[in-house]
Amino acid sequence: MAHVHLPDGVIPLKWCLLGFATYSVPLALGLKRLVERPSTIPLVGTLAAVSFAAMQVPVVCAHLMLTPLTGIVLGPRLSAVSVFVVDTACALMGHGGVTVVGINSILNWSEAAGGWLLYRLLTGAGLKPGRAALVATGTVLSCTAFVPPFVMAVALNTSPYPFLFTLTPFWILTAWLEALVTSKTVGALVRMNVEWVSPGS
Amino acid sequence: MRLERIDSLVEWSLEADTPAHSLNPVVKWGSTLVTVLVAFAVRRIEVLPALALPYVVLAVLSRPPREALLVMAVPPSVFLAVTLAAMSPWEYLKHGTEGLRHVALYSVRGFTDLTALVVTAVTTPINATWETAAALAPPGLAQAFLVFHGSLYGVMRAFRGILVALTVRGRPKPSLEAFGAALATVLARSVSSAERMEAAIEVRGGARPRPRVSLRFGVSDVVWTIVVASSCVVALTLGRG
Numbered sequence: 001m002a003h004v005h006l007p008d009g010v011i012p013l014k015w016c017l018l019g020f021a022t023y024s025v026p027l028a029l030g031l032k033r034l035v036e037r038p039s040t041i042p043l044v045g046t047l048a049a050v051s052f053a054a055m056q057v058p059v060v061c062a063h064l065m066l067t068p069l070t071g072i073v074l075g076p077r078l079s080a081v082s083v084f085v086v087d088t089a090c091a092l093m094g095h096g097g098v099t100v101v102g103i104n105s106i107l108n109w110s111e112a113a114g115g116w117l118l119y120r121l122l123t124g125a126g127l128k129p130g131r132a133a134l135v136a137t138g139t140v141l142s143c144t145a146f147v148p149p150f151v152m153a154v155a156l157n158t159s160p161y162p163f164l165f166t167l168t169p170f171w172i173l174t175a176w177l178e179a180l181v182t183s184k185t186v187g188a189l190v191r192m193n194v195e196w197v198s199p200g201s
Numbered sequence: 202m203r204l205e206r207i208d209s210l211v212e213w214s215l216e217a218d219t220p221a222h223s224l225n226p227v228v229k230w231g232s233t234l235v236t237v238l239v240a241f242a243v244r245r246i247e248v249l250p251a252l253a254l255p256y257v258v259l260a261v262l263s264r265p266p267r268e269a270l271l272v273m274a275v276p277p278s279v280f281l282a283v284t285l286a287a288m289s290p291w292e293y294l295k296h297g298t299e300g301l302r303h304v305a306l307y308s309v310r311g312f313t314d315l316t317a318l319v320v321t322a323v324t325t326p327i328n329a330t331w332e333t334a335a336a337l338a339p340p341g342l343a344q345a346f347l348v349f350h351g352s353l354y355g356v357m358r359a360f361r362g363i364l365v366a367l368t369v370r371g372r373p374k375p376s377l378e379a380f381g382a383a384l385a386t387v388l389a390r391s392v393s394s395a396e397r398m399e400a401a402i403e404v405r406g407g408a409r410p411r412p413r414v415s416l417r418f419g420v421s422d423v424v425w426t427i428v429v430a431s432s433c434v435v436a437l438t439l440g441r442g
Contacts, residue, residue: 005280008237008318009310034341041341042395045348049356050388052349057360081342085349092330094273094319099237152284156307158295162287184381185388194389 003065003090003104004148008097015155019102023084026109030080044078048085055090062174067108068115068137069182079112080105103155107147114140130187137182141175219263220421221324226333228422232429233321237314239433246302246309248440253313255428256320265323273319281311344402351398352391359387 004011034041047070054064065086071079087105091098115136122132148171149163221229236252243249260270285304292300322330331350335343363383367376 005277006284007277007281007311008314009240010281010284010307013238013241031339031341034345038341038344038399041344042348042392042399045345045399046352046356046388046391046395048345048349049352050384050391052353053356053360054384056357057364081345084342085345088334088346089349089353091318092322092334094277094315094322096277097237097314098234098318156288158288159291162291163284166283166287180377181381181384184377185384186381188382188385189389192385192389194385 003096003107004100004152005096006100006152007094008099010097011100011103011152011155013099016099016102019100019104019106021102023080023102023105023109026077026080026113027084027105030077030084033077034081040074040078044074044082045085047073048082048089051082051086052089055086055095062170064174064178064181065108065111066178066182067111068119068133068140068178069185071112071114071116072119072133072136072182072186074112074116076113076116079116080109083108083112103151107144107151110147111140111144114144128187129190130183133186134179134183138176138179141178142172145171145175219265219324221259221263221320222326223419223421224325224425225418225422226325226329227337228418228426229321229325230330230333232426233317235433236317236429239436240310240314243310243436243440244306245440246306248436249309249313251432251436251439253316255425255432256317259324260320263324265320269323270319273322274315277315278312281308281315344399347402348395348398352395355394356387356391359391363387 034044047066051066051070054066057064067079067083070082074082084101084105087096087101087108090096090104091101096104118136118140119129119132122135123129127135145168146164149160149168152158152163153160233256236256240249240252243252285308289301289304292304294300296303328350331346335346335350338346363380366383367379
């Protein structure tokens with residue numbers, strides 16, 4: 001849930017364009033998968049809606065985003081589309097600029113893809129889905145909490161340390177809360193026999 | 202709570218009849234994007250507010266709910282202020298007063314662009330924005346946008362219901378087990394209704410849905426385009442020093 005909430009005009013345009021250019025690759029792969037499997041469109045759109053709604057519930061000075069849950073349910077390719085929809089919606093509400101959508105999508109997709117990968121590894125190793133989701137979500141989000149300060153530092157040609165000391169602690173705190181929520185949600189989905197989160201799906 | 206304020210914003214944006222609502226959403230969002238891009242080229246702090254002026258006038262004429270504006274403007278403003286405050290000592294140590302000038306430039310530019318974006322978002326009917334986005338998006342993404350938009354209000358209502366259910370005697374009772382189970386239920390049920398919605402989208406136009414919003418352009422669109430273009434020209438002429 002590390003997200004660059006800066007409005008437009010702060011991150012230089014060349015970095016914004018680089019963000020869009022870089023994200024076009026996973027997005028194109030995701031759209032290709034979506035067109036091949038149109039039955040997944042409802043799940044993609046709904047997860048984006050749930051993720052967006054979760055963002056409106058404030059937690060300390062941050063918010064949930066449910067990106068690892070999106071990755072666990074959709075996988076790395078389709079989650080690229082869902083994450084892009086959420087970040088576009090946020091930008092259209094002023095929550096992070098329109099030009100920053102590319103950068104934010106890369107950050108959030110890395111959480112989704114990382115969450116999926118770690119979840120699959122842990123369930124493959126025999127861990128229960130709920131616990132695997134807890135460890136995967138907490139670990140991935142804690143690691144990605146360190147990334148936006150460096151992204152902003154490079155883009156703004158400044159030091160990352162001020163951002164690391166002010167923003168990252170809140171993100172790490174929220175990361176483990178999101179890990180608990182994701183773990184309970186995945187556990188409930190498994191008990192409901194929903195096939196999206198089955199280890200083999 | 203933020204969910205309730207977003208609900209009232211949605212209601213206002215769909216029902217209001219103001220000068221801003223008569224503008225074509227393609228023209229409004231297109232002009233906002235141009236404003237944002239032009240702002241990157243303006244380097245004089247005192248000239249930047251000229252870009253925000255048309256949007257401020259539009260907001261005054263439309264009189265959107267103050268709460269809606271605050272809900273959308275406050276979080277990014279706070280993030281921007283915290284970020285720039287954190288940067289300032291380092292910039293001063295490294296570049297002296299020139300560093301602080303850079304921080305001030307980012308600040309004014311950020312608030313200018315945020316003003317344009319928030320006013321556009323608040324004064325454009327939300328369904329028009331999403332239907333336009335779907336009309337312009339490639340296949341697959343267009344349908345995802347429409348399913349997202351169609352599912353969102355039901356999901357937000359369900360979220361509010363969960364939070365109310367977890368409130369005991371006016372205080373939220375922390376129960377992650379209950380929250381997780383409720384979230385799973387919301388997700389499963391929302392997907393079922395989204396599948397019906399997707400079927401309806403297919404009937405309307407398949408991979409390339411036809412937007413329900415009319416894309417006709419009127420006199421007000423021409424006037425708005427001229428006003429925004431003028432502010433951009435003024436800003437570029439005076440502000441590239």
